[in-house]
Amino acid sequence: MSYIELKQVSYQYPLASEWALNDVTYSFEKGKLYGIIGANRGGKTTLCNLVRGFIPHFYQGELMGQVLIEGKDIREWENHQLSTEIGYIFQNPFSQISGVKETVFEEIALGLENLGVDKDEMIERTIQVVKWLKLEDLIKKNPNNLSGGQRQRVAFASIIVMNHDILVIDEPTSQLDPSSTAEVFEIIHMLKEQKKTILLVEHKVELIAEYADEVLVFEKGQIASYGSPADILSRKDLMERGISIPSVALLGHEMREKNMAMDSIPITKSQALEQILKGGKNDD
Amino acid sequence: MIELKDVTFAYPNGYIANENLNLVINNGERVAIIGQNGAGKTTAVKLMNRLNKPTTGDVIVDGNNTKERTTAQISAYVGYVFQNPDEQIFNSTVAMEVEYMLKYRKLDQKDIDRRRDRAVELTGIQDYLKMNPLDVPYSLRKFITIAVVLAMETPYIILDEPTAGQDLQGLKTLSNMMDALQDEGRSVITITHDMEFVADHFTRVVAMANKQIIADDTADNIFWNAEVIKEARIKEPQIGEIAKELGLKGNIIHRRDLVDALSHQKKAFIRGGSNEKE
Structure with missing residues (x-):
């Protein structure tokens, strides 16, 4: 069974004149890393918002067709259920940091705290993630005093601690220098090895070529092409359509x-x- | 010309962010500034438009020592586009945002129209003029803030990470814009993490690490300098990596040069026969 399934999905943001997604049908399988590429305003972030349930739970607008997560329609999922099922890492790490916690350690534990997880378990799980992502030097720092690369690693930690099966990651490296980008991709690689289902939007196609199992090309709200990285990313015609290879x-x-x-x-x-x-x- | 002479900059709390910077940027020159997050790149460029004043040393902009001028006076020479567009945007439509400073300076309407149209054309934001800037996607918001600064028609323009989040079309717009500005004799100073973009569009590159300038050289020399790569924690373009691994000479960083080198090597190989037959 498909893990995440889109059936003839169209979506229009409130007051928008065009459809952000237009008749999209696709099945995502469990445990694969999907690289999502395409020119800006092609529908990539809208797909992310949809799979995480921000559409229709947060964004109003018009949604047609069906989005099924583990066979259940996105409209029938409660938002809090989705938040424990699907992790979302934003494009801008500044949006991810809550601003209400004074240390990185508390920031990472915030999601578990919100769920009412038992204190000992919360601390244990947070320590595990801190060790795993080698954040020991940062845990006592204020999250607002971190560099962009450090913030993004903390943002990942605060999602990883939740142990979601599905991760939606929207341009995680656009603000990062090359060495921080490499660190973030090491984390993504580790998540892939844990057989997480990952939807990754990324302009750096060199990284998609290394890590993705499948590549989807979004263009004008539709999936223009999909297939293996070797099939898609070798196509020179994509360049003429504004998509890097x-x-x-x-x-x-x-x-x-x-x-x-x-x-x-x-x-x-x-x-x-x-x-x-x-x-x-x-x-x- | 912008000159940084032995400049050190410390924040009021004593934290030193730039140390002993020496740099000259000539009129009509295009310079990329690279280096890891936290290296001091943004602090350094803010010295050029006097958002930062040197703690010691001098910054001279077309003969004006920034210590003896106001930030408003220096802003007539140096335009700065913030890294985060949301720190810069505050008007309710894109057109108003682009025109705001021109009106503030009480330019006549004809001049305002001309400058706005030129800036809008160079940044490709024609279709968004009536929209609220905050409703425009991030990558285009960046172009709105660039247009605002271009409309001021300063001789020096600083772009702080304009490549972040840009797609192929966005990168093309940026490179065409830099060409046009350079043709007009204006200088463009660009901070970026996109090394492919640097290799393709810049000849002069300044690398920073640990608050200092560690190299000021051509792009090919920078990307073939192992020490600079290590210290600035940058990554050379893939073409350069391949050329290095193949043991090719000539500081190759561009595809066409790699193809030429491989093709010459092949011809020489065929002419000379091979000693490597298995």
């Missing part, structure tokens, strides 16, 4: 145009190196 894929295309051997278009650095070295040998 990895620079190594473009390299592959340019080498082919110059009649240099290239069995398949690489999408990761290691694939590119392998192809280049193999190409050299084949010419031999």
Whole structure:
């Protein structure tokens, strides 16, 4: 059974003149990481809001079709139930920090506190996550005095502690430097190994190429293409439609145009190196 | 010309955010500033428009020492676009936001119209003029705040992380805009974490780490300097990584150069025969 299922879903924000999602049908399976790409205003964040239930529970507007989470219609889920089922990590880590807690440790524990989890269990689970994400040096700090990268790691911790099966992650690295980006992707990789179901919106297609099981391309509120990272991210025509593909894929295309051997278009650095070295040998 | 001479900056609580900065930015120059979060990049550029005053040392903007001028006076020379657009936006429509400072300065309507239209054209926000800026998606909100600053027509423009959250079209708009500004002889100073964007659109790159400038060089030299990469905690573009792993020379960071190098290598290989037959 599909874990998350969208059946002919259309959605229009209140007062908007266009549909943010337009007749979207797709099934997400349990335990996979879905990379969601596309030009801005293509419907990526709306999909995130929908799967987490912010639409229709928070955003009004017009929703047509069906969104099923574990077989149950999103309209029938209570919002508090969804909040224990699905974790959401916002694009802007500044939106995630509550602002009401004075230490990082309390901030991470806030979700469990809200659920009324037993104090000993709450502390134990928080300590576990702190260790797991190596946040020991930050726990006594004020969450408002952290750098962007630190905030994003704390935001992840405050969601991971809830132990959701489904995680919706919307552009987690857009404000981060390259080394903090790498740290965040290490966390995402660990979550993937735990067989979490992850919907990840990300402009950095090099990272989607490394980590995603499936890639969905959103365009004008619709799923324009979907498939394996190798199939989707090697397609040069996406560039003409305003969607990036990895620079190594473009390299592959340019080498082919110059009649240099290239069995398949690489999408990761290691694939590119392998192809280049193999190409050299084949010419031999 | 903007000159930073032996500048150190400490916050009132004594925390030193910039140490011993020396930097010259010429008219019509395009410079990228890179380095990890917390390296002191934003603090450094705020010295240029006098949002920060040096604790020691001097900042000279077209002959004006910022210590002897007001922030309003320096703002006629240096425009600064904040990292977070929401810190800058306060009007109820995009058009009003772009025109606000022009009206405040009591420019005549014809001049206001001309400047607004040019700024709007360069940033591609034509379709949003009647909207409330806060209803516009983040990536476009950033372009609204850029338009506000462009309309001031200052000789120096500082963009603080304009690439964050931008898609391919947004990055294209940015690069076209920087080309146009440079053609007009204006300088653009850009803080960014997008190393592919730096490699593709900048020749001069300033790398910062631990409050200091650790390198001021061409993009290819920066991305082939292992020490700078390590210290500034940056990551070279993938093309550069591949060239390094293949042992190619020439500080390659662009695709076309890598393709050329591989193609030359192949020709030389074929001409010379191979000693590596298995």
